[in-house]
Each structure stands twice: as C-alpha cells, then as structure tokens.
Amino acid sequence: MKKILINWFNTGNMPVLSSFALFVFRIVIGIFMLTHGYGKLRMLFGSDPIQFADPIGIGVNISLALVVFAEFFCSIFLILGLATRFASIPLLITMLVAAFVFHAADPFFQKELPLVYATIYLVIAIVGPGKISVDNWIYKNWNK
Numbered sequence: 001m002k003k004i005l006i007n008w009f010n011t012g013n014m015p016v017l018s019s020f021a022l023f024v025f026r027i028v029i030g031i032f033m034l035t036h037g038y039g040k041l042r043m044l045f046g047s048d049p050i051q052f053a054d055p056i057g058i059g060v061n062i063s064l065a066l067v068v069f070a071e072f073f074c075s076i077f078l079i080l081g082l083a084t085r086f087a088s089i090p091l092l093i094t095m096l097v098a099a100f101v102f103h104a105a106d107p108f109f110q111k112e113l114p115l116v117y118a119t120i121y122l123v124i125a126i127v128g129p130g131k132i133s134v135d136n137w138i139y140k141n142w143n144k
Contacts, residue, residue: 008085009139011128022130023081029120030079033091037071044068055101070094078124081133085125092121 011019043050044064052064070090077087095118099111129135 006139006142008083009135009142011131011133011136011139014130016131019130019132022124022127023132025120026078026081026084026124026129026133029117029124030075033071033117034075034079037068037073037075040064040068041072053102055097066090067094081129081135084129084133084135088121088125092118092125095121 014022040052043052050060050064052060052067054060054063056063058066071094074087074090077083078091095114099114099118103110103114
C-alpha cells in the first residue's frame with residue numbers, strides 16, 4: 001500500500017526547466033483559483049444568509065463547503081506542491097460540475113473558462129508538480 005501511495009508523490013525525472021515551468025504554472029493557477037475560493041470562504045463563514053447554487057442536489061451549505069474545500073484549500077496544496085495529484089482531483093471535479101451542470105443550459109462561452117481550468121487540473125494530475133514541490137521532498141525521503 002505504501003508503494004502505491006508513494007507513487008502519487010513521484011515527480012519523475014523531468015528536466016529542471018520543466019520543473020520550474022510547472023512551479024510557476026502551479027503558483028499562478030493556484031493563486032487565481034484561491035481568489036475565487038476566498039470569496040466563497042467568506043460567504044461560508046459570514047453572517048449573511050448563504051446564497052449559493054446547489055447544482056447536484058446535496059444542499060446549498062454542503063455545495064458551498066465542497067467548493068470552498070476545492071477552490072481555497074486544494075489551491076493552497078497546489079501552490080505548495082503538496083499532495084498535488086490528490087488536490088487537483090477536487091478542483092477538476094468542481095470545474096466539470098461548473099461547466100456541465102451549473103452552466104449546462106448556457107452557451108459554450110460560459111463553459112469555456114471552467115473547461116480550461118478543468119484541462120489544467122487534469123494535466124497537473126497526470127504530470128505531477130515537478131521537482132520544486134513538497135511532493136518531491138516527500139518522495140525522496142519516503143523512498144530511501
């Protein structure tokens with residue numbers, strides 16, 4: 001089981017320049033989504049009644065909490081390169097729900113941004129965080 005888990009932290013043998021590009025990419029994408037999540041975090045813990053969509057029918061509060069988890073907390077993990085592949089999955093799911101459920105009846109241009117983000121999170125889940133990440137440190141130290 002440890003071997004399977006440790007492979008999720010494997011950053012591969014990519015060149016330094018590719019790792020640096022992934023580092024910059026994770027930081028920028030993480031900050032962009034973190035700003036979305038921060039507004040929703042404030043909404044979740046604010047004193048005003050929650051006004052949020054319930055696109056999959058699990059309740060407004062739970063929907064908002066799941067989006068806050070993805071957009072705020074998983075973005076922090078993405079920025080740090082900590083459990084990057086795990087963190088990209090809730091972000092990917094959130095963007096797919098936004099595109100195909102929340103914006104289902106909308107024209108394509110309304111779906112475009114969530115689909116771009118979904119593609120980014122899918123690529124990060126596949127490629128991993130690169131060598132400039134906490135995942136790389138974990139992989140090196142667990143794989144001794």
